[in-house]
């Protein structure tokens with residue numbers, strides 16, 4: 001699997017926030033997006049995942065190759081952990097639910113309704129969906145929110161296993177997952193000029209003089 005992003009521009013609320021972003025990502029590799037709050041990490045990730053159109057540029061991989069995990073876990077509240085995973089396995093046409101349960105240490109919670117899980121357990125289940133998809137490119141937006149140290153380590157191990165199987169990961173994270181092989185892309189140089197008509201409040205650097 002090879003992802004090539006070329007001269008990408010992406011927008012939020014109709015305002016272009018990043019432009020001329022280019023990078024490549026091969027199977028087995030991880031790329032971490034860096035930049036201050038509001039630079040456009042979420043916007044870029046959503047664009048690569050095909051959840052919103054690019055303003056300009058090319059993304060070589062189709063959305064069907066991407067498994068996206070964001071802040072919302074997308075759980076079915078009244079289904080159990082096992083039923084949620086079986087639901088996703090049916091959606092993605094895989095038989096990987098047992099693998100996901102084992103990898104994300106969810107066996108003891110398999111019969112609990114999602115609505116009765118703790119925040120961290122919900123997050124763990126949400127991330128288990130990635131494993132169910134069987135898709136090569138994981139696009140991750142702050143995947144470790146709500147996770148304790150043990151669960152962060154569990155997830156980091158799942159990402160490592162995904163990379164070892166030839167998959168790739170593109171992520172925004174403030175927590176070091178300890179992926180020695182990960183490269184970092186600083187988005188600061190790609191910040192778009194504030195367009196005419198944009199509200200000053202929309203500019204994350206408004207009022208910053210140094």
Ligand SMILES: Nc1ncnc2c1ncn2[C@@H]1O[C@H](COP(=O)(O)OP(=O)(O)OP(=O)(O)O)[C@@H](O)[C@H]1O
Nearest residue numbers: 012013015017036037038039040041042043202204
């Ligand atoms: N309606 C809008 N019009 C203009 N700009 C907007 C609008 N909605 C959001 N934005 C801005 O788009 C920018 C990109 O937001 P995004 O969530 O992608 O940033 P981020 O780098 O992921 O931030 P964080 O690190 O805080 O999660 C932000 O500066 C935000 O204020």
